[in-house]
Amino acid sequence: RPPTQVRNFSIIAHVDHGKSTLADRILERLGAMGERDKRDQTLDTLELERERGITIKSTPVRLSYTRDNGEVYTFNLIDTPGHVDFNYEVSRSLAACEGVLLLVDASQGVEAQTIVNAYLAIDSNLEIVPVINKIDLPAADPEGAAQELEDVIGIPAKDAVFASGKSGLGIPEILEAIVERIPPPPGDPEAPLKALIFDSFYDAYQGVILFVRVLEGTLKPKQPIMLFNSGKTFDVDRVGTFTPGLVVGESLPAGSVGWIAAGIRDIHDAQVGDTITQKDRPTPEPFPGFKPAQPVVFSGLYPTSTEDYRKLRDALEKLKLNDAAFNFEPETSEALGFGFRCGFLGLLHAEIIQERLEREYDLDLIATAPAVVYRVTLTNGDVFETQNPAEFPTRDRITSVEEPYIKLSIMLPEDYVGPVMQLLQERRGSMITMNYVGKRVELLYEVPFAEILYDFHDRLKSISRGYASMDYEQIGYREGDLRKVDIQVNNEVVDALAVIVHEDKAYSLGRKIVDKMAEVIPRQMFPVPVQATIGGKIIARATVKAYRKDVLAKCYGGDISRKKKLLEKQKKGRARMKQIGTVEVPQEAFLAVLSTE
Ligand code: GDP
Numbered sequence: 001r002p003p004t005q006v007r008n009f010s011i012i013a014h015v016d017h018g019k020s021t022l023a024d025r026i027l028e029r030l031g032a033m034g035e036r037d038k039r040d041q042t043l044d045t046l047e048l049e050r051e052r053g054i055t056i057k058s059t060p061v062r063l064s065y066t067r068d069n070g071e072v073y074t075f076n077l078i079d080t081p082g083h084v085d086f087n088y089e090v091s092r093s094l095a096a097c098e099g100v101l102l103l104v105d106a107s108q109g110v111e112a113q114t115i116v117n118a119y120l121a122i123d124s125n126l127e128i129v130p131v132i133n134k135i136d137l138p139a140a141d142p143e144g145a146a147q148e149l150e151d152v153i154g155i156p157a158k159d160a161v162f163a164s165g166k167s168g169l170g171i172p173e174i175l176e177a178i179v180e181r182i183p184p185p186p187g188d189p190e191a192p193l194k195a196l197i198f199d200s201f202y203d204a205y206q207g208v209i210l211f212v213r214v215l216e217g218t219l220k221p222k223q224p225i226m227l228f229n230s231g232k233t234f235d236v237d238r239v240g241t242f243t244p245g246l247v248v249g250e251s252l253p254a255g256s257v258g259w260i261a262a263g264i265r266d267i268h269d270a271q272v273g274d275t276i277t278q279k280d281r282p283t284p285e286p287f288p289g290f291k292p293a294q295p296v297v298f299s300g301l302y303p304t305s306t307e308d309y310r311k312l313r314d315a316l317e318k319l320k321l322n323d324a325a326f327n328f329e330p331e332t333s334e335a336l337g338f339g340f341r342c343g344f345l346g347l348l349h350a351e352i353i354q355e356r357l358e359r360e361y362d363l364d365l366i367a368t369a370p371a372v373v374y375r376v377t378l379t380n381g382d383v384f385e386t387q388n389p390a391e392f393p394t395r396d397r398i399t400s401v402e403e404p405y406i407k408l409s410i411m412l413p414e415d416y417v418g419p420v421m422q423l424l425q426e427r428r429g430s431m432i433t434m435n436y437v438g439k440r441v442e443l444l445y446e447v448p449f450a451e452i453l454y455d456f457h458d459r460l461k462s463i464s465r466g467y468a469s470m471d472y473e474q475i476g477y478r479e480g481d482l483r484k485v486d487i488q489v490n491n492e493v494v495d496a497l498a499v500i501v502h503e504d505k506a507y508s509l510g511r512k513i514v515d516k517m518a519e520v521i522p523r524q525m526f527p528v529p530v531q532a533t534i535g536g537k538i539i540a541r542a543t544v545k546a547y548r549k550d551v552l553a554k555c556y557g558g559d560i561s562r563k564k565k566l567l568e569k570q571k572k573g574r575a576r577m578k579q580i581g582t583v584e585v586p587q588e589a590f591l592a593v594l595s596t597e
């Protein structure tokens with residue numbers, strides 16, 4: 001089909017405003033879903049996405065739309081994630097589009113992520129079709145939500161389409177708006193090839209599969225191609241489109257969104273953001289690559305059994321291909337042995353990566369507590385950055401320490417402003433501004449990133465009864481009174497358990513960690529002391545009590561099936577444990593700092 005009859009678009013919104021559900025309705029309407037695969041959130045293909053009900057990866061799908069007047073259009077729809085950790089995925093998807101459907105839940109109105117995503121689209125020069133969604137809800141206020149879009153972002157309220165992904169209301173209007181308002185992709189199918197890699201994954205049979213947006217020229221099988229950044233050359237084996245499964249096609253002309261396989265075996269050769277061109281007829285200029293995502297949260301990942309080290313490395317390499325936003329490098333810990341220091345975009349991202357490693361690659365892992373990157377100035381004048389608390393120098397060698405700060409934006413109903421401001425105060429935040437948007441308030445704060453890392457979002461949600469939403473961006477480093485808290489188990493310092501914390505909070509944090517650890521470390525034949533120290537000085541102490549004789553006796557008596565059950569239970573619990581000296585330390589102990597009291 002000529003590019004004039006192609007529309008490439010994404011659906012963007014705050015999390016839970018109904019992107020995946022609306023995508024389902026569109027797919028259904030355009031006959032892309034057979035009765036057989038009819039299930040909810042069709043584009044959430046990862047097992048994890050279905051379980052958690054969130055979208056992690058952007059998933060493209062090609063659709064055919066016939067207008068009432070008989071004109072036929074090809075739609076390439078790219079579903080996107082909404083959580084702040086995955087903004088990176090969103091901006092990559094947007095590079096493959098000319099327009100977006102910007103969804104707003106009619107009962108919630110504009111939220112923090114609505115604003116961020118709208119600006120991502122505006123910055124990429126995309127046409128925005130505002131959709132006020134979930135108008136079937138009794139609490140829906142479609143006009144109010146449309147007016148908020150106008151007041152907050154400047155999108156005219158009269159442009160909004162009212163819809164419900166649940167009932168299907170408004171879907172025909174949305175399809176028409178896509179054709180009428182979103183421009184067709186530019187590009188000349190005869191020009192030298194220029195295609196953007198916006199995603200990729202590794203297929204055991206075909207090698208690396210690249211998701212591409214063709215900007216100029218045409219991609220076809222047998223074509224010799226070159227990757228601009230790596231300079232590597234390949235011959236295209238297959239090209240195709242998404243249904244959302246992969247279907248083989250004949251060619252991908254300018255304007256298309258599709259995939260190619262080119263026998264690429266080394267995952268390093270294919271980088272997301274790179275430009276593909278024709279080897280013997282290169283495009284004069286590559287697409288300006290994406291800004292590489294900067295991981296901001298770091299944590300060590302160690303296999304519970306040492307033999308799995310290589311398996312973990314292979315898994316990390318493959319996963320990185322599917323998720324360009326995280327990185328890793330080898331790391332050694334006295335307590336945990338050989339593992340990797342991994343960088344993530346946020347805590348949710350870290351959790352998802354660990355879970356995907358364990359499920360998709362069948363690994364048992366121990367993760368150390370997530371930490372931010374600190375900048376340390378030493379007494380000898382050297383400045384260095386460390387993302388690993390274990391590497392933190394001793395107090396006498398430090399002149400100053402700086403920590404990363406964020407600009408935090410919170411949208412909330414005015415009733416909750418008081419308690420939320422108090423929470424921000426506890427987290428060492430300082431206010432920049434406060435804006436009223438109707439009956440709602442936008443709070444802008446500067447806060448140390450470490451302070452919102454763990455349980456901030458949960459606390460914010462519970463304080464505001466679920467009404468507050470947040471977003472943030474990094475704004476650089478500020479000096480702080482930071483200390484390293486060491487943790488000793490059975491009188492030995494465990495390097496992998498060290499944490500960096502603000503002086504004012506060191507004691508309470510040390511207390512929390514040792515109490516939690518004493519609770520989760522299994523009992524031994526002897527009592528095991530757990531201590532938190534600063535510079536060798538003990539600030540908190542707890543004890544893992546020894547087995548009592550009669551408890552042991554009970555285990556050895558009794559019927560056989562009960563004993564078997566007990567053994568099985570022990571075996572299972574052991575999977576995520578690490579032997580440290582004579583003590584077995586479970587995963588929960590390494591994440592004691594995350595526990596909520
Ligand atoms: P996403 O995070 O933006 O992809 O949102 P989902 O599509 O996963 O939807 C979030 C929740 O809202 C789910 O429980 C949906 O069933 C519900 N939902 C989505 N669209 C509608 C709608 O139009 N009306 C109602 N009442 N609920 C909806």
Ligand code: MG
Nearest residue numbers: 019020054055
């Ligand atoms: Mg979704």
